[in-house]
Amino acid sequence: MFQRTVSCHRSLSAALVALALSSPVLAARELFFDDFNTLPGSAYQTALPTAPWRFAGSDSNVAQYIGPSQAELQILDGATVLRMNDLMGNAQRKGWSTDKVFDTAHGLRLEVRFNTMVQSPATAIDQLLELWLIDSENIQHYAQGALLAPDYGRQRVFSAITSQGGGTEFPFEFQDNTWYRFSLEASRGGIILASVEPDTGPNKFITIGVSQLLPEYQSGVRFGFSQSIGLPGTPSPTDVAIDYVRVTTAPIPEPGSFSLYLAGLVAILLKFAKGCGGIPGVAGLSMRIGALRKKSTLAG
Numbered sequence: 001m002f003q004r005t006v007s008c009h010r011s012l013s014a015a016l017v018a019l020a021l022s023s024p025v026l027a028a029r030e031l032f033f034d035d036f037n038t039l040p041g042s043a044y045q046t047a048l049p050t051a052p053w054r055f056a057g058s059d060s061n062v063a064q065y066i067g068p069s070q071a072e073l074q075i076l077d078g079a080t081v082l083r084m085n086d087l088m089g090n091a092q093r094k095g096w097s098t099d100k101v102f103d104t105a106h107g108l109r110l111e112v113r114f115n116t117m118v119q120s121p122a123t124a125i126d127q128l129l130e131l132w133l134i135d136s137e138n139i140q141h142y143a144q145g146a147l148l149a150p151d152y153g154r155q156r157v158f159s160a161i162t163s164q165g166g167g168t169e170f171p172f173e174f175q176d177n178t179w180y181r182f183s184l185e186a187s188r189g190g191i192i193l194a195s196v197e198p199d200t201g202p203n204k205f206i207t208i209g210v211s212q213l214l215p216e217y218q219s220g221v222r223f224g225f226s227q228s229i230g231l232p233g234t235p236s237p238t239d240v241a242i243d244y245v246r247v248t249t250a251p252i253p254e255p256g257s258f259s260l261y262l263a264g265l266v267a268i269l270l271k272f273a274k275g276c277g278g279i280p281g282v283a284g285l286s287m288r289i290g291a292l293r294k295k296s297t298l299a300g
């Protein structure tokens with residue numbers, strides 16, 4: 001996989017992009033909200049793309065959608081949650097997509113607040129949470145972000161894929177029994193971004209920009225959430241607890257006007273840069289660029 005770490009002077013311009021991405025979202029309008037006080041009902045449909053379970057797998061490693069998750073309602077830390085503690089066989093996926101179609105003219109943001117529960121060989125493996133942006137007229141046109149615990153629940157990875165076959169993934173050491181927010185968002189003309197955010201906001205732990213622009217979805221989109229399993233050999237568990245699913249408009253800055261808009265896939269990892277002296281508000285940044293269609297080896 002082609003990757004590089006930018007030098008300090010490049011980090012400065014990249015940091016400005018990160019600042020823009022982490023700017024407060026003003027005047028976002030709520031379009032959909034499910035607090036999971038009830039099980040998923042008529043607001044959802046049982047349909048999701050046929051798609052790889054993981055970017056690092058080969059293109060032939062496709063998970064089949066087999067229906068809704070065997071989920072139940074619970075209370076966790078005082079919040080009503082949809083507990084998706086399921087059991088799946090090789091190359092299977094369970095979940096939902098919204099019945100509602102969302103207009104892309106004002107930008108869109110899907111935000112899911114969730115708890116990671118315990119990912120381990122004994123409790124839960126592979127894709128604990130996948131979020132989808134799906135073309136309303138072509139279910140096989142999509143962008144997907146995923147949080148996963150591959151190697152039988154031992155590794156921690158964040159990934160994104162597109163229906164054109166592009167994708168990338170990075171190690172992301174999320175913690176067990178911890179609340180995070182997972183988002184898919186794009187401004188009106190912007191690139192689609194998948195991010196994991198702290199529960200307290202407003203910054204992002206990690207963002208992957210996929211090689212799609214929101215205007216590619218002229219007929220509107222549905223959002224989806226799911227879990228999937230690779231090839232463990234025997235039926236294996238998945239586990240996540242979702243507090244809520246929220247869709248809003250996303251009048252965020254246009255990333256296309258910054259260096260973020262590249263012909264490939266871009267991931268921005270916010271962390272303390274070594275020897276760069278720090279940047280106010282960001283505290284340093286490094287950037288890795290993954291070339292399209294290259295298979296990541298970072299998660300091994």
Ligand SMILES: [Ca+2]
Pocket residue numbers: 035036037079080081242243244
């Ligand atoms: Ca809730």
